[in-house]
Amino acid sequence: MSQQVSVRIDGELCTAAEGQTIYEVAQANGRSIPALCHMEGLSSAGACRLCLVEVAGIGRLLPACTTPVNTGMSVTTESENLAHHRVMALELLFVERNHICSVCVSNGHCELQALAQKLGVTHVRYPYNYPRLSVDTSHPRFVLDHNRCILCSRCVRVCDEIEGAHVWDIAARGINSMLVSDLDRPWGESENCTSCGKCVQACPTGALVEKGRAVEEMTKRNVVVTTLAAKRDAHP
């Protein structure tokens, strides 16, 4: 049995197992921390910075999804400063690519959109980037629209960790980062892709979608991924 640790989350004393992340402990104790790249059943990437929290005695904000708890840690999950940072992180996601919700197949079923609504993002203060990005329609059943990708890497992880195919990677750096299949070949030509569709179900936005879904018709079933992951854990 793993060592127990005691931490304070928003003042409340909580017990946790050593090695658990702040995100997990907070969730287990009824706190919800905003998150986009985190997905239950997958490893953590710390890619979206939505889950930032304050930890007493540490001068910078830490991502809850990748930071393990320590005994005596005191974590704050809600504050004006955090709200400010989270809204800013969302705005930056919106300006980076072309998320035109009204014509998106995932409109109304998008985690990015839902989180923005929940956190009260009513407008964006920064200039839009409007990159000219392609849509990969080469796969017979699925579509990758780079315009809607937030580079959360959930697809990369689900494909690698659950399906074991490792089709996806994120190539290049910074603003040039781009999701690629089979080391940058059209998805339809991928030799590794099993067409299982887990990446589509895991993707929080309209970036990975089923072909033929009209606007607003693409709903995702994250639970597919989460249950699969749980089952694999149970029978290693």
Added chain:
Amino acid sequence: MRTIVIDPVTRIEGHAKITIRLDEDGKVADTAFHVTQVRGFEAFTEGRPFYEMPAITARICGICPISHLLASVKACDAIMSVRIPPTAAMLRELLHCGQITQSHALSFFHLSSPDMLLGFDSDPARRNVVGVIEDHPALAKDGVTLRKFGQQVIESLAKERIHPSWTVPGGVNAPLDRAVRDRILAGLPEAKAIALRTLSFYKGVVDQFSDEIANFGTTPSMYAGLVDDGGNLQLYDGGLRFVDAAGKVVVDRMAAEDYQQFIGEATIPTSYLKAPYFKPLGFPGGVYRVGPLARLNVADRCGTPLADAEFDEFHQRFGAPAESSFHFHYARLVEIIYALERMETLLNDPAILDRHVRATAGVNALEGVGMAEAPRGVLIHHYKVNEDGAIVWVNLIVATGHNNLAISRGVDQVARRYVDGGKFKEGMLNRVSAVVRCYDPCLSCSTHAADQFPLDIQLVNPAGEMVDRIRT
């Protein structure tokens, strides 16, 4: 040479400019109707999956999104090469009838009735819908009720008034609820009563406008509109019929995919709007009109009893074809009655509740053309895709595009009569605007951008300098 610019025309749904060039004697030299917005829509959709087009194109026009949806889903049906379930076709037509009702009601009651009820030369400050409410409260109330009914039909079918996503390639994405059918049916008698009452009122006053009728775009032209196999008026389906200025059928039931054989598209330097013309007659000889008046001029009948009675009376009074563009207003009222009668027929057919409303398929053809009658006239969407279904080429021909040449001619005709002496007179300027409004042009969709349009009138002297300007 002096130039009067009426820019843009007030009370139409978009941004337009009219230039009337005067000669040294202050007489009209020539007239051009131009649109100042920039296109850009076609480039934007390149590379996107074709089945996103209905929702994207619906957003180029806030006034008749459903027409774009319908033309677009039909083009997509063609790319998928599916025959959609009959109930889906009925539901799409039902939705379209809601759209025609609300759009025509808006055009008649809100945009055009101020001129007609309060007088073309009445005080411009009062010559608007508020003035109509004050002077003709019952009629104004009818207008609001009728438009609302059309909107409610759209809303209850598509769950969303503007830009519904219910209409999808292959059909519609949900069957009709019995309760919704009953609710629409319950509202129909009042809507029909209003439409009939308004038309009978209009028939009583239309003779007061003999001057406008005689001078609003009476230049002979061809007409184009959809008809079914029996020659009846069609709004959602059917083939395109062209008749000549004498009403003789020259092309009948043209299939959507053959449009390029019969419709050429000229680019006009003064406008971003393309000018389609009837190819066999060339440009600019092949000018044709589309929209409510054109539809009544090409159809043999409407195919519904009340509208047919009005159709007969209309042609008895004004001839077949009825030539003056002023009669677009009359035709709109007849079409509202037709749309309401069609709704009734469709809703009373038990098949309307069928649950099978969508066909599915991938890309089976690399090209697809969809055609439907928008409130303002026939609308054509033409897409080409690659084998993966990504858009590689798009062409849209919108109603105001078809009417572009006819509008220029109509304005010129009015200007020659009402413009003299090179001075700004409100009565004259408003009549020029009014002739454009007959067509109810929806310029934002023609140019794929929406904008505000304050009235901006410029007077330019022969040297090209602006010597006067009025803005509202």
